[in-house]
Amino acid sequence: MHFADRLLHACRKKGNALCAGIDPRWDQLPLDIRNRHAGGTLGAMASAIEEFSLRVLDIVAPLVPIIKPQSAFFEACGPAGMLAQQRVLQKARSLGLITILDNKRGDIATTAEAYADAALAGTHWNGHRHEVWSADALTINPYLGRDAVEPFLASARKCGGGVFVLVRTSNKGAKQFQDLNCDGKPLYQHVAEAVGEWAAENLGACGLGDVGAVVGATHPAELAAVRHWLPHVVFLVPGYGAQGGSAADTAGAFRADGAAAVINSSRGLTACFKPDEVQWESAVERATRAAIHDLTQSTLMKALKG
């Protein structure tokens, strides 16, 4: 089944398009979990972020359609952290969640192929397929150009997966290169137009492609512009919540039927409590419900409930 159709199906089933970002930073974990994994090794740290992430999945799985683990926090714990990343993705899939591995890869030729197959279709070896991260989608960086993007598209298209390309990122300094005026239009528009072409190569029944665009909620004018250029592209929108973007700032990302946008919140959900809060799981649940309510009130996401 096509990635965009699977994504839309999952969003309709849950009645929203909120993505729970899983960003397990050690110093934001509940004290209870930190204390039980206090061995002082990277392995103990990995166990702690794994336990926290798995418990968050149990909380958010009945509420949201999508999760996005931030690979950097798993990698910070070394090989044991990467094992935790693998287990978190496995559990998310078993809970029926769509998974976006946020690892922002980008390389060329067979190197890109190795990253792509690790994230999506699986590493092939002696004619056998081995699942590595087995996410439904990953994030990638466009700087190296189409031939470097190609292996990611190929891997996604082998397994009904998706690729989200960085177009206009949510950080303050994004404009340094992304807004440069290139032959009369900003660089991010050139990247957006390329994403539009790549997405058009493989549209799902819902009219959306399997190549998405990352566009930050912290730049609502740019978000609306990119939506205008790319009606057939799914947007992954970071920057809502802790990074300062409001629900109204994300409104321009949606299609009239509520499709075509995935709004991510990471710290707003998983770091919404003080470390010594005993009832942190209730706090995560409340924050998740509140974000869904907030987005439903302010955007066309409400159409997904239909």
Added chain:
Amino acid sequence: MHFADRLLHACRKKGNALCAGIDPRWDQLPLDIRNRHAGGTLGAMASAIEEFSLRVLDIVAPLVPIIKPQSAFFEACGPAGMLAQQRVLQKARSLGLITILDNKRGDIATTAEAYADAALAGTHWNGHRHEVWSADALTINPYLGRDAVEPFLASARKCGGGVFVLVRTSNKGAKQFQDLNCDGKPLYQHVAEAVGEWAAENLGACGLGDVGAVVGATHPAELAAVRHWLPHVVFLVPGYGAQGGSAADTAGAFRADGAAAVINSSRGLTACFKPDEVQWESAVERATRAAIHDLTQSTLMKALKG
């Protein structure tokens, strides 16, 4: 000690600036190694690429100053592959080699910090420092702008490490975005100028900064242009050898004293034999010596022999 000074010292000690790229692709490994790790699991695959990589280190360590493991091929084997990556980097350091982890990271804020500390200064947790990959330098992608690069510089400057920023990559499609005309000059020139500023913030005694530029040997004209703009920046030059760049194509990367360039060869060294070649280690040694000879004949690298 400053990264550029350490790098130059290592190059002078070996009399060359060849970087051995460690790209362990399963289907290019010696049959002997493949057969002994034929368990059919990712763990077995990881053991095979680890054994191969460690044996390559023993061969190249007396000859070259620098190695560059390509993270994608380790990641393709999952968590076990990342453990292999860690061990390869550990052994390289113990052999006195300068290590450049080629993982092309790029993200924002605390996420970038997590990647940076994993690669360079170590993950900090409860006041303790934990080594993760502990490379001397890593490669990063500039698309997200200075504030996203900042955490990598900070981590490097904590530990005398370095950062190599993608400027003009070696793939054919690099020009799609990197050559766009932005306000009268190509995008890669904007990136190069930013790299020049970042490098100037922290120069070593040798006059070179701790922020380097990745510029492909497959584009000799662009390589010479970037060298002209950035006299104080170390270049990491991929594309020599298997990708088509000749020794003469890399000549523009060097300073008169042979410093400021690191020429990488990956497949040219580590996939220079047929898988059934029993004497593959001799072949790797011969190929490494031949590359050093070739570069010494055609470039100012010869000045390193002093």
